[in-house]
Amino acid sequence: xxxxxxxxxxxxxxxxxxxxxxxxxxxxxxxxxxxxxxxxxxxxxxxxxxxxxxxxxxxxxxxxxxxxxxxxxxxxxxxxxxxxxxxxxxxxxxxxxxxxxxxxxxxxxxxxxxxxxxxxxxxxxxxxxxxxxxxxxxxxxxxxxxxxxxxxxxxxxxxxxxxxxxxxxxxxxxxxxxxxxxxxxxxxxxxxxxxxxxxxxxxxxxxxxxxxxxxxxxxxxxxxxxxxxxxxxxxxxxxxxxxxxxxxxxxxxxxxxxxxxxxxxxxxxxxxxxxxxxxxxxxxxxxxxxxxxxxxxxxxxxxxxxxxxxxxx
Numbered sequence: 001x002x003x004x005x006x007x008x009x010x011x012x013x014x015x016x017x018x019x020x021x022x023x024x025x026x027x028x029x030x031x032x033x034x035x036x037x038x039x040x041x042x043x044x045x046x047x048x049x050x051x052x053x054x055x056x057x058x059x060x061x062x063x064x065x066x067x068x069x070x071x072x073x074x075x076x077x078x079x080x081x082x083x084x085x086x087x088x089x090x091x092x093x094x095x096x097x098x099x100x101x102x103x104x105x106x107x108x109x110x111x112x113x114x115x116x117x118x119x120x121x122x123x124x125x126x127x128x129x130x131x132x133x134x135x136x137x138x139x140x141x142x143x144x145x146x147x148x149x150x151x152x153x154x155x156x157x158x159x160x161x162x163x164x165x166x167x168x169x170x171x172x173x174x175x176x177x178x179x180x181x182x183x184x185x186x187x188x189x190x191x192x193x194x195x196x197x198x199x200x201x202x203x204x205x206x207x208x209x210x211x212x213x214x215x216x217x218x219x220x221x222x223x224x225x226x227x228x229x230x231x232x233x234x235x236x237x238x239x240x241x242x243x244x245x246x247x248x249x250x251x252x253x254x255x256x257x258x259x260x261x262x263x264x265x266x267x268x269x270x271x272x273x274x275x276x277x278x279x280x281x282x283x284x285x286x287x288x289x290x291x292x293x294x295x296x297x298x299x300x301x302x303x304x305x306x307x308x309x310x311x312x313x
Contacts (some may be wrong), residue, residue, distance in 0.1 A: 035300045048090050051098035052271060054308065055256055055285050057183060058213065060267065062095040065088050066116050067267075069215060070095060071202065073181030076106035077106035079124070079131075080200060080215060081117045081260050085163050088120020089229040092127065106180050109131045109172070112197040113142040113150060115163045117260055122164035132169045134178070136189055138196030151234035152226050171307045174200060180312045190249060192242035192301075193218030195235060201252060206282050212253035214290060219245070219259075219297035221304045229301070232310045239305060246298045250291070257290035264293075 003251075051070070052060035059070040068081040068091050077100060083091045095102060105128045110118050113135075121143065125133060135143060146165035153161045174189040188199045199217040203210050203229045221229065221242065230238040259265050266289075273283040 015258040034185075034295075035307040043081075044148070046087060049094065051094045052267065053103070054258065055206050055211065055213070055282055058202075058204055058258075059098060059100075060205050060258075060262075061091050062096065062260070063094075065262050067091075067262065068117075069181055069258060069260065070098075070100065070105075070181075071185065072100060072104075073183045075181035077104050078107045078109060078178060078180055078185060079105050080109045081111055082108070082120035082124050083118075083260075084116045085119035088123045091120060094122075098257060100126050103130075105131045107131060107178055108141055109178065109185070109200070110135045110143075110198065111200075111215070111223075111260060112153070114152075114218070115138045115147060115148065115161050118143075119163035122166045125166055134170045134172050134173050135168045136187075136196035136198050138191070139194065139198065140196070141194065142169060143168060150221060151232070152194075154234055155280075156226055188248070188252070190217050190245040192245045193220055196239075196243075198306070199249065202258060208284065211255035211285055212257065213256040214249075214252055214254040216249075216257065216259040216293070217295070219249075219289070219301075220299075224304060224308055224311075228308060229305045230312070242301050243298075246294060246301070249294055254290035255287045256284050257286065257293050259293075289297045 006237065008053065018065055028047070046066070047064040047163065049064045052067075054060055056199045057072045059072065060067045061070045061230065062068045062083045066083050067085070068079055069125055071078040071080070082088050092102065105154070108121065108124055108128070108131050110121075112118075124131070147153050147162045150161065152243075161264055168311075172187045173188065176187045178185045178187070183218060184204060186201045190197050197217040200215040202213045202215075204213050227235070232238050257265065270283040277283070286312065
């Protein structure tokens with residue numbers, strides 16, 4: 001495993017120069033109105049969903065709006081996120097109905113410690129106590145308090161952000177590798193959305209060709225009312241972390257981009273496109289979409305930052 005060198009790796013990545021231009025909006029969900037960080041994602045009207053085979057050994061498991069990712073192998077599986085406390089049982093059902101055994105899960109990982117994505121962790125710990133639950137130090141600290149030390153909760157005091165607290169089995173550092181069978185996941189600490197946000201990369205094979213997969217850990221600026229980018233005493237480095245994470249993510253190879261929210265990755269649209277293609281190509285292989293995704297959320301971040309700077313005048 002690689003020793004985490006602190007924030008120096010992000011500062012080095014900041015040297016990566018990228019001129020941003022917001023592309024014409026041609027894809028559902030990532031629309032110009034969503035650049036407004038005060039617009040909240042609608043978590044209502046969630047329904048059960050069968051597991052979705054994304055590519056190779058990667059599956060979306062969860063429900064209609066928020067998911068987790070199951071990476072399978074003959075030697076065991078890796079689960080990234082669990083969905084919420086309330087819908088975690090749907091994630092279990094999704095996994096089992098797809099023909100996979102919970103007892104084969106060897107690692108439970110995380111993107112970021114927000115309840116809708118990982119509130120079901122405590123339940124999974126009881127269902128699969130043998131699985132190692134790993135997280136970044138900053139994320140593990142929040143998990144241990146059930147969300148009470150998350151800077152966004154401290155600012156808002158929204159009780160729906162809380163979950164059953166638990167202690168992780170080990171810590172993830174930048175560059176650490178998790179290997180099960182012939183599958184290896186690499187951890188990339190990409191703070192901003194939360195202090196311990198973690199993105200993951202791996203390789204998937206489709207029709208005899210290898211593709212680089214990037215599972216984003218959370219990139220959205222939450223709005224000045226919930227997470228100000230300037231004068232944020234609860235997270236002073238938030239603006240620098242966001243920008244450095246965007247710069248760093250652009251240095252990663254990305255053919256398939258994933259995130260545990262269906263609307264963000266156009267899950268339903270890509271499922272429909274694949275069904276209509278009669279097996280000719282996989283729409284989840286979308287390197288241009290990956291860069292567009294990063295550009296969109298950086299534009300959202302820059303818009304909030306500009307608004308906060310203007311409000312200072």
